[in-house]
Amino acid sequence: xxxxxxxxxxxxxxxxxxxxxxxxxxxxxxxxxxxxxxxxxxxxxxxxxxxxxxxxxxxxxxxxxxxxxxxxxxxxxxxxxxxxxxxxxxxxxxxxxxxxxxxxxxxxxxxxxxxxxxxxxxxxxxxxxxxxxxxxxxxxxxxxxxxxxxxxxxxxxxxxxxxxxxxxxxxxxxxxxxxxxxxxxxxxxxxxxxxxxxxxxxxxxxxxxxxxxxxxxxxxxxxxxxxxxxxxxxxxxxxxxxxxxxxxxxxxxxxxxxxxxxxxxxxxxxxxxxxxxxxxxxxxxxxxxxxxxxxxxxxxxxxxxxxxxxxxxxxxxxxxxxxx
Numbered sequence: 001x002x003x004x005x006x007x008x009x010x011x012x013x014x015x016x017x018x019x020x021x022x023x024x025x026x027x028x029x030x031x032x033x034x035x036x037x038x039x040x041x042x043x044x045x046x047x048x049x050x051x052x053x054x055x056x057x058x059x060x061x062x063x064x065x066x067x068x069x070x071x072x073x074x075x076x077x078x079x080x081x082x083x084x085x086x087x088x089x090x091x092x093x094x095x096x097x098x099x100x101x102x103x104x105x106x107x108x109x110x111x112x113x114x115x116x117x118x119x120x121x122x123x124x125x126x127x128x129x130x131x132x133x134x135x136x137x138x139x140x141x142x143x144x145x146x147x148x149x150x151x152x153x154x155x156x157x158x159x160x161x162x163x164x165x166x167x168x169x170x171x172x173x174x175x176x177x178x179x180x181x182x183x184x185x186x187x188x189x190x191x192x193x194x195x196x197x198x199x200x201x202x203x204x205x206x207x208x209x210x211x212x213x214x215x216x217x218x219x220x221x222x223x224x225x226x227x228x229x230x231x232x233x234x235x236x237x238x239x240x241x242x243x244x245x246x247x248x249x250x251x252x253x254x255x256x257x258x259x260x261x262x263x264x265x266x267x268x269x270x271x272x273x274x275x276x277x278x279x280x281x282x283x284x285x286x287x288x289x290x291x292x293x294x295x296x297x298x299x300x301x302x303x304x305x306x307x308x309x310x311x312x313x314x315x316x317x318x319x320x321x322x323x324x
Contacts (some may be wrong), residue, residue: 001031001069001095006084007233008038010188011316014150015100015122017047019073021143022130024295033063035083039234041191045149046142054235062086069095076122078106078115085114098127104275104285117297118285120162122156123150138318140180148179148186156241157185160289193303202237210246215317217243218253220303226256239266250317251277251310255302262302270320272313 002020004012013034022029042048053064066072066089078101080087090250091109098111102119119125127147129295130139151171155163158171175181203219210217219239236256243252244267251272254265264282266274268289273306275291278284282302284293295302310317 001035001065001071002073002075003033003035003083003086004075005082008034008036008042009040009237010153011040011121011123013042013045013048014146014148015075015126017045017051018123018143018146018150019075019100019126020047021140021146022135025138025140026185027136031069033062033065034084035087037233037238040232041188041234044148044187045146054084059085063089066093066095069093071098073098073100074110075100075126076103077101078103080109087298090288097229100129103287117163120160120167121151121154121304123169124167136173139174139177141180144174144177145184145263146180147175147179149184152181152184153188157189157251158238162287169211180290193232196229196232196235197311198229199226199235200239202229204242207232208243210243210249211307211310212248214314215248215250215321216252216305216310217246218251218255219243219308220255221257221298222299223240223257223259226244240267243267244269248321249315250320253306255299255306257299261294261296262299263292263294264288264302266308268320271321272316272320277306277309277313286300 002016006014010060017030020032023030025290031052033054035054037053037257052058052062072090072093072095080091082171099116100111100122102117102122102125104117106115114125114129130136148171151167207219207221216274236254240252250269252267256263264284266278268274273288275286275288277289278286278293282293284291286292292321
C-alpha cells in the first residue's frame with residue numbers, strides 16, 4: 001500500500017505512482033490510496049485510474065487494504081497527521097512501514113526511513129532508491145515522467161534555490177529513460193479551465209493585498225469567492241507565487257477559507273523562515289521558503305493574526321530584501 005499527504009501535489013502523486021509502477025514491474029501487488037482528491041491536471045499519470053481516494057464510501061475498503069498490506073509506503077510527508085483519517089489506520093497496521101520524505105521534523109512511525117531535507121523533492125529520493133536497489137533498467141517512460149513531474153514542480157520549474165546539480169543530473173537521467181519534459185510541463189501548467197483563468201484574474205485584480213513597508217503581499221479568499229468561480233481542487237495552485245513575484249516582496253501568503261477553518265500557504269525568499277511563522281502561528285510547518293498550515297479561525301481573524309506577527313519580523317523581512 002502506498003499513500004501520500006492530503007491534497008496531493010505533483011511530488012506527492014508523482015512519487016506515489018512512480019513507485020507503484022516500479023513495484024508492479026517487480027511483481028508486487030500495489031494499491032495507491034490518497035487521503036483526499038487531487039487536481040485534474042495530475043490525472044495523466046499512469047496508474048491514476050487505479051488510485052483509491054479515501055471517503056465515506058471507501059473507508060472500509062481502505063481499512064482492509066491497509067490491514068492486509070505487507071508493506072506500507074508513505075511518501076512526501078513527515079507526520080501521520082498529514083494523511084488525516086488514514087493516519088490512525090497506518091499507525092495501527094502490522095505491515096512493515098517505509099517513509100520517504102524531504103520535510104523537516106519527521107515523526108518516528110516508520111521501520112525504514114529514507115529522509116533527506118536536502119533533496120528538492122520526494123521524487124528525487126524515489127529515483128535514488130530505485131538506483132540503490134540496482135533497478136535503474138526498470139525505469140521506463142511512465143515511471144520517469146511521474147518522477148520528473150514531482151521534481152519539476154517542487155523546484156518551481158527549476159527556478160527555486162533547491163535546484164541543485166543533483167536535480168539537473170537526475171532529470172537528465174529521467175529524460176534519457178523516456179520522460180517527455182515538454183509534455184509533462186504542458187500537462188501540469190497548461191491545462192487551465194476558463195473558470196480558473198477568470199478566477200486568477202479576479203484574485204490578482206481584486207483580492208491581492210500588498211503591504212510594501214512590511215515587504216509582504218497576500219491573498220485572502222472566502223468560500224463565497226471560491227464558489228463564485230466554481231473553484232476546484234488545484235485552482236489556487238501557484239497563486240501565492242504571484243504575490244511573491246512582486247518587486248520588493250520578501251514574504252507572500254495565501255489564506256483560503258474552508259469548512260474546517262483557514263488553510264494557510266506561505267512563500268519567502270532568501271533565508272526568511274516562512275516555516276517558522278507557519279509552525280508558531282498556524283499549526284503547520286514545511287520548508288524554510290515554502291510552508292503552510294491550517295487554523296480554526298475566521299478568514300478575517302487569520303489575516304489579523306498574520307498581520308500582527310509581522311511586527312516581530314520586520315527587520316528580517318527588510319534584511320532579506322536588501323540582500324537581493
